[in-house]
Amino acid sequence: MTSTVDQTSVTPVRKSVTVKAGGERAFEVFTQGIDTWWPRTHHIGKSPMKKAIIEGRAGGRCYSEQVDGTDCDWGEVLVWEPPRRFVMAWKITHQWGYEPDVKKASEVEVRFTPLEDGSTRVDLEHRYFERHGAGGAAMRTAVDSTGGWNDLLQLYAAQAAQG
Amino acid sequence: MGDATRRAILARLLDGPLPVGKLAGEFPVSRPAISQHLRILKQANLVMDRAEGTRRLYQLNPEGFDSLREYFEQFWNQILDAFKKAVEQPPTKEKSKS
Numbered sequence: 001m002t003s004t005v006d007q008t009s010v011t012p013v014r015k016s017v018t019v020k021a022g023g024e025r026a027f028e029v030f031t032q033g034i035d036t037w038w039p040r041t042h043h044i045g046k047s048p049m050k051k052a053i054i055e056g057r058a059g060g061r062c063y064s065e066q067v068d069g070t071d072c073d074w075g076e077v078l079v080w081e082p083p084r085r086f087v088m089a090w091k092i093t094h095q096w097g098y099e100p101d102v103k104k105a106s107e108v109e110v111r112f113t114p115l116e117d118g119s120t121r122v123d124l125e126h127r128y129f130e131r132h133g134a135g136g137a138a139m140r141t142a143v144d145s146t147g148g149w150n151d152l153l154q155l156y157a158a159q160a161a162q163g
Numbered sequence: 164m165g166d167a168t169r170r171a172i173l174a175r176l177l178d179g180p181l182p183v184g185k186l187a188g189e190f191p192v193s194r195p196a197i198s199q200h201l202r203i204l205k206q207a208n209l210v211m212d213r214a215e216g217t218r219r220l221y222q223l224n225p226e227g228f229d230s231l232r233e234y235f236e237q238f239w240n241q242i243l244d245a246f247k248k249a250v251e252q253p254p255t256k257e258k259s260k261s
Contacts, residue, residue: 011232013232013236015243019246019247019250019251020251021251025250026250029249029250030250033249036249037245037250038245039179039242041179041180041222042179042180042241042242046214048215068216094225094231096213122243122246124239124243126235126239129231129232129235132231
């Protein structure tokens with residue numbers, strides 16, 4: 001069990017999506033196949049991203065290869081239970097830098113549940129934001145109540161729903 | 164944050180980081196005007212930029228959100244959308260799309 005934490009815990013972000021694919025394939029595409037779908041714009045390297053990699057074992061690295069030849073770590077596999085579940089440490093600081101200390105990293109768990117109709121429900125939970133420490137807390141900067149992010153996110157959700 | 168173009172720029176960046184040239188191409192205003200809007204958004208801590216090779220990418224600044232959590236609420240929507248599209252493609256072979 002985790003020792004007593006005096007930091008206030010932050011509610012995890014939970015997302016679910018149902019995909020028309022079997023459980024094993026869903027797991028495989030998400031992990032081994034991450035390079036085929038991870039958005040090219042989402043990385044923390046100094047040059048464009050060439051390849052995204054999740055090493056399929058506990059302790060495996062989550063990293064990207066950049067066009068300038070460097071590797072860029074952004075996570076670490078903590079739990080590896082194919083084809084149902086894996087957990088990775090999210091080793092990125094709030095300013096998009098690498099966080100080497102796993103104790104200061106949040107965690108992302110992804111579960112794959114096969115459904116009767118042959119599709120798979122994917123449940124993602126991103127938790128322990130409080131571990132990012134001061135950065136995370138300091139992030140509560142004043143944004144005007146009107147026109148802040150929340151408005152925008154609603155706008156975005158509405159667009160997505162129309163999709 | 165009353166400006167319509169700035170709001171539109173932010174909405175566009177919710178889909179992921181973009182270089183200024185690409186943004187300018189999508190809005191009916193000049194590139195210097197886009198740069199000016201981006202400067203204002205940067206000062207407001209809503210947007211941040213970073214170098215990627217020879218170009219400069221603009222992206223949402225997590226500090227602009229009420230919390231890191233708020234940021235990831237939208238981040239994982241983008242990611243899971245991309246995943247769903249990929250996994251639902253007919254399993255021709257991993258690298259299907261050119």
